[in-house]
Amino acid sequence: xxxxxxxxxxxxxxxxxxxxxxxxxxxxxxxxxxxxxxxxxxxxxxxxxxxxxxxxxxxxxxxxxxxxxxxxxxxxxxxxxxxxxxxxxxxxxxxxxxxxxxxxxxxxxxxxxxxxxxxxxxxxxxxxxxxxxxxxxxxxxxxxxxxxxxxxxxxxxxxxxxxxxxxxx
Numbered sequence: 001x002x003x004x005x006x007x008x009x010x011x012x013x014x015x016x017x018x019x020x021x022x023x024x025x026x027x028x029x030x031x032x033x034x035x036x037x038x039x040x041x042x043x044x045x046x047x048x049x050x051x052x053x054x055x056x057x058x059x060x061x062x063x064x065x066x067x068x069x070x071x072x073x074x075x076x077x078x079x080x081x082x083x084x085x086x087x088x089x090x091x092x093x094x095x096x097x098x099x100x101x102x103x104x105x106x107x108x109x110x111x112x113x114x115x116x117x118x119x120x121x122x123x124x125x126x127x128x129x130x131x132x133x134x135x136x137x138x139x140x141x142x143x144x145x146x147x148x149x150x151x152x153x154x155x156x157x158x159x160x161x162x163x164x165x166x167x168x169x
Contacts, residue, residue, distance in 0.1 A: 004146035005044055005112050006071045009121040010105040013098040014063050018055050026096040029089055030055070036085055037069065042076020045069060045115050059118045065097075068121050070110060074143045077107070081140075103128050108137050109146045 016022035030053050037043055046069035047054045054066055071077040080086055108124045110116050116124075124137040133142035 002072070002112055002146065003148045004109040005114075006073055006077055006107055006146075007110045007116045007121070007124070008067075008069055008071065008077055008105070008107050009125055010067045011060050011100075011125075012065045012067075012093070012096075012104065013100060014065060015096055015098060018065075023096055025092070026089075027055075033086060033089055036083075037080055040076065040080040040083075042072035043069070043080070044071055047115075047118070057118075059122070066118070066121075068116065068118065070115060073146075074107065074140070078140060103139070105139065106137050107139060107143065109135075109144075 014023060018027065034046070034048075034053055037046065047057065047066065049056050054068070057066055058064060060066055069077075071080075081090075103125065106121070106125045106128045108116075110120075127134070128137040128139070131137075133139050133144070135144040135147070138144045
């Protein structure tokens with residue numbers, strides 16, 4: 001069993017209130033996409049309220065949605081994120097969310113079975129924004145191996161470098 005799992009945070013600045021007509025299509029797809037994530041190979045956990053999503057949680061500000069989850073590894077998360085159903089929603093994100101001037105998504109390793117806190121997520125995002133991708137906080141394009149990756153990875157060497165841009169544009 002792996003000693004580490006991949007945590008991910010992404011935040012999004014809404015163009016309107018969550019209950020507005022502008023956000024209606026996003027909200028209408030939320031349960032379906034969350035269920036798809038939970039059924040995905042490698043999914044471990046996600047932050048949610050009793051309503052089944054995290055739209056009521058606003059740790060980054062009143063207009064900022066938060067998505068915090070844990071996955072088996074980078075590939076499991078990548079398979080979900082860039083899979084056809086999630087990708088179709090991502091391609092519409094400009095309808096609902098403002099373009100972010102800073103990094104809005106971060107990946108980092110957590111001990112297996114441990115759900116990260118919102119404070120952990122904020123710290124990882126702040127670290128990425130301040131230092132760029134490092135083994136402590138990174139991105140899909142510069143993904144670092146887990147701390148227990150072993151001899152196959154030199155210290156500080158990235159596990160993968162994705163040269164493709166996000167296909168959702």
